Amino acid sequence: MSKDMTNPVLGILGVGYFASYFTSSLRKGGYKGKIYLSPRNAQTAERISKEHRCLVAQDNQDVIDKSDIILLSIRPEQLPGLLEKLSFRDNQIVITAVAGKTIADHYAVAGHLPQTLIRMIPVCSIEAGEGVVPIYPPNPEVEKIADFTGTPISFDSEHDFDLALTTSCMNGWLYEFFGTMTDWLEEKGLSQDQARNVILHNIRGATAYALQKKDQKLADITGEIATEGTFTLEGLNLLKKQNGFTAWDQALEHVHKKLTE
Structure with missing residues (x-):
């Protein structure tokens, strides 16, 4: 355990894809604290420890004993079995990246968790230094950790x-969307690299431009570009006619319902 809370010791229970991109983003962002990994997924733990200067603990309890902040990065169905025999210190911070489980759900499974339990599930793009890191409830220590990885946004309600x-699920949908457009360009004759760069840098430019216009509604930016007589408006009207945007709303509603059932 460290007394230096500028670089607290972080322990990770559940070593898989999430732990891999999270530790990578921490190190790239300049986090210098010790990181202890659960040894259960031995091959992945060994790889992450070599790539991102982490330490593999003896067991899950050893991770907790050596850490100031513990990150739970497991699937929801694994939560009861993981927490059942583990003990925490009252002054520790537990961050949970368990999707679909509320704070109350965690305490229902393991009432012995510390008082400070924080939900935080960043998107995979933080490995590139970009992306949202949602946090609930607000916590300065967790926000400091998140700041190494992307853009922390804290919320006052679990809702x-x-x-x-x-x-956040939208990221996966967007890659599919980008892929569809690059495939179209390739079919029309562009090379794979040209198609990829055209699409991704167009997207990157669009988001950078929108972030710059922070006081303007996004729909208003569209209105400035898709004016009467433009090809942009031609395509936009077709997308609306084909319910292209309604489908996104439906997908969001469906996922939100699943997450909060």
């Missing part, structure tokens, strides 16, 4: 956190 988490 708002779940809304943000729903939109």
